[in-house]
Amino acid sequence: MAETASDALLGVFREPDSVATALDSLRAAGFGGHELTILSGVPYPEGAFGEEPERHRLYVFPFMGAACGFAVALLLVVGTQISYPLVTGGKPILSIPPMVNVMYEGTMLGAVLFTVIGIIFESRLPNLTPMPYDPRISEGYIGVLVTRADGRTAAAERALREAGALDIVTHPNAQLAT
Amino acid sequence: MQERRDLPPPKVNHDLLQFPMHTPLWFWIAAGALGMVVAAGVLTFGLMMHVGLQLLGYTNTVYWSVLITNFVFWVGISHAGVMISAILRLTQAEWRRPVTRAAEVLTVFSLATAALFPVIHTGRPWRLIYWIFPYDFSRGVWPDIRSALVWDPSAIFTYLTSSTLFVYVALIPDLAVARDRSTGWRRRFYGLFAMGFHGSKRQWRLQAIAGILLSALILPIFVSVHSIVSWDFAMAILPGWHSTVFPPYFVIGAVHSGVSAVATVMASLRRVFHLEDYITPDHFDALGRLLVAVATTWLFFFLMDFYFGIFRRDPTEVAVWQLRLFTPPYSTLFPIFLLTAYVIPVPIWLFRRFRRNIGMMFWTSLLVNVGMWLERYILIVPPQSFKEPFTYLWVPPYVPQPPEYILTLAGFGLVSFGFLIFAKIFPIIPLYDIKEGQVLKHEIRIGRVRVPAIFRE
Numbered sequence: 120m121a122e123t124a125s126d127a128l129l130g131v132f133r134e135p136d137s138v139a140t141a142l143d144s145l146r147a148a149g150f151g152g153h154e155l156t157i158l159s160g161v162p163y164p165e166g167a168f169g170e171e172p173e174r175h176r177l178y179v180f181p182f183m184g185a186a187c188g189f190a191v192a193l194l195l196v197v198g199t200q201i202s203y204p205l206v207t208g209g210k211p212i213l214s215i216p217p218m219v220n221v222m223y224e225g226t227m228l229g230a231v232l233f234t235v236i237g238i239i240f241e242s243r244l245p246n247l248t249p250m251p252y253d254p255r256i257s258e259g260y261i262g263v264l265v266t267r268a269d270g271r272t273a274a275a276e277r278a279l280r281e282a283g284a285l286d287i288v289t290h291p292n293a294q295l296a297t
Numbered sequence: 298m299q300e301r302r303d304l305p306p307p308k309v310n311h312d313l314l315q316f317p318m319h320t321p322l323w324f325w326i327a328a329g330a331l332g333m334v335v336a337a338g339v340l341t342f343g344l345m346m347h348v349g350l351q352l353l354g355y356t357n358t359v360y361w362s363v364l365i366t367n368f369v370f371w372v373g374i375s376h377a378g379v380m381i382s383a384i385l386r387l388t389q390a391e392w393r394r395p396v397t398r399a400a401e402v403l404t405v406f407s408l409a410t411a412a413l414f415p416v417i418h419t420g421r422p423w424r425l426i427y428w429i430f431p432y433d434f435s436r437g438v439w440p441d442i443r444s445a446l447v448w449d450p451s452a453i454f455t456y457l458t459s460s461t462l463f464v465y466v467a468l469i470p471d472l473a474v475a476r477d478r479s480t481g482w483r484r485r486f487y488g489l490f491a492m493g494f495h496g497s498k499r500q501w502r503l504q505a506i507a508g509i510l511l512s513a514l515i516l517p518i519f520v521s522v523h524s525i526v527s528w529d530f531a532m533a534i535l536p537g538w539h540s541t542v543f544p545p546y547f548v549i550g551a552v553h554s555g556v557s558a559v560a561t562v563m564a565s566l567r568r569v570f571h572l573e574d575y576i577t578p579d580h581f582d583a584l585g586r587l588l589v590a591v592a593t594t595w596l597f598f599f600l601m602d603f604y605f606g607i608f609r610r611d612p613t614e615v616a617v618w619q620l621r622l623f624t625p626p627y628s629t630l631f632p633i634f635l636l637t638a639y640v641i642p643v644p645i646w647l648f649r650r651f652r653r654n655i656g657m658m659f660w661t662s663l664l665v666n667v668g669m670w671l672e673r674y675i676l677i678v679p680p681q682s683f684k685e686p687f688t689y690l691w692v693p694p695y696v697p698q699p700p701e702y703i704l705t706l707a708g709f710g711l712v713s714f715g716f717l718i719f720a721k722i723f724p725i726i727p728l729y730d731i732k733e734g735q736v737l738k739h740e741i742r743i744g745r746v747r748v749p750a751i752f753r754e
Contacts, residue, residue, distance in 0.1 A: 162501035177506055221447070231514050235466060
């Protein structure tokens, strides 16, 4: 979800119920799900605020990584053996059982590396865009971020206030980007 | 888990970021003392490189000894992280919350320390570069991947990289909290590594999936690592080492020593950082019950190794076991190992009263690791000490020398030092995991009692 700073505003709430109410009000005021983001210091269960489920493609990353890792490991074990074909103990140069160990580790390493890249990528990190943020969110408060309120700022603010927002933050917080 | 304490988010932040944000005097004393132990190890290593491996007690037949014992021991301890963190995450065990990060960090530092010992053992570590990279580009000589000694670094590298990334990914939300609560260079430091994390629903969703996904990926690596370490021995044809039972025996032994080490570390953390609200007797109760099962499985594989050794009546194999059981000094070390690794702690853990006694859990879990270090020593050294007919009859017995003791001590110092520095910079108990437990906790009434309940997705 693209988050821009200039036209965004953040309502700070204390109770999850108020957040759910705020989301309903904002939707009624014409804001789409893609324009609303909930910020919290705690992972709340999926759907706790009546929000739309997040879509992601994280599950693709481990498979891509595993395939890349397998290919690199295969290249390594085959390449090193045939570049200096020294027969030991009458065993074949390309002997499957010992190759499997290194190839297995390479495959798993690729899967883990790509998964971590996927987590960072799908989480939209690093997030270098200054946006409204309140450090109280990490103290248990919950924020409702309206990302594209241009021209509808008053309506968004009214919906947030009526739902019980303690504060409305409009200034981008540069510390997030540092 | 019957014990649920009310921990509001500001209190969690305050308690768990207290040590990273403020530096008590004891930290400098502890860091200085541990630094000196590590420095003693570095000096001994330097002396060993200068003088040569004759400083150690190696004989013509025994040259995998204390240093390799340390290697296997620390790889074993490193299995704590995955056993506790990954398995408990996958099974959504509620008591995992305060335990996971300490276990994962213990994994990283013990594995890094383990990886140092084979390097020290080589005597000329700078030559490792020739071992890892082609010996000679023009002739195209590469490391032989058919050797178990090449499988080992590949497995350890994979496990160390994965464990480090696992720690980092789970740390990102807590780095954001530390960023929000700090100023100056600390804010810039935490902000840099938090990468702008702001706790959106999407980011939390991916954190939850990341925990499960990475756990599922690291578990097979965890099993492979100690299996491959066991093949360092089992692939050799030396009697006493050449056994098919070694991989599961090593893996379960690693879990036994690793989970025990987590219990020791948790008891120490609770005492040192005053984390009584977070690490409760319930956690030790759960760890104790887990340890009874793990230790008994380990005992089964130990008995299998013994049984496989003597069942064939191979004279050399039987002689190795005679050496382990009836010849000093192994005959003295063997009962100590068995008593400390199983006979003393496990009957104690059968009693709930003792499992909930944190002092008792600290000492019994410490005892297990004394026993498990001795287990590796007895497993590794005697088979090499056995003298084949007509060869090396003149060799004096292997006796560990002072440098080996110093390097062993330095290993413990290095892991403790790394752990202490990590705890000084980052929260050692995951803030968000504790807070999530608080959000999801609930009580329901069943008849006349109120019992804890938990929401699960």
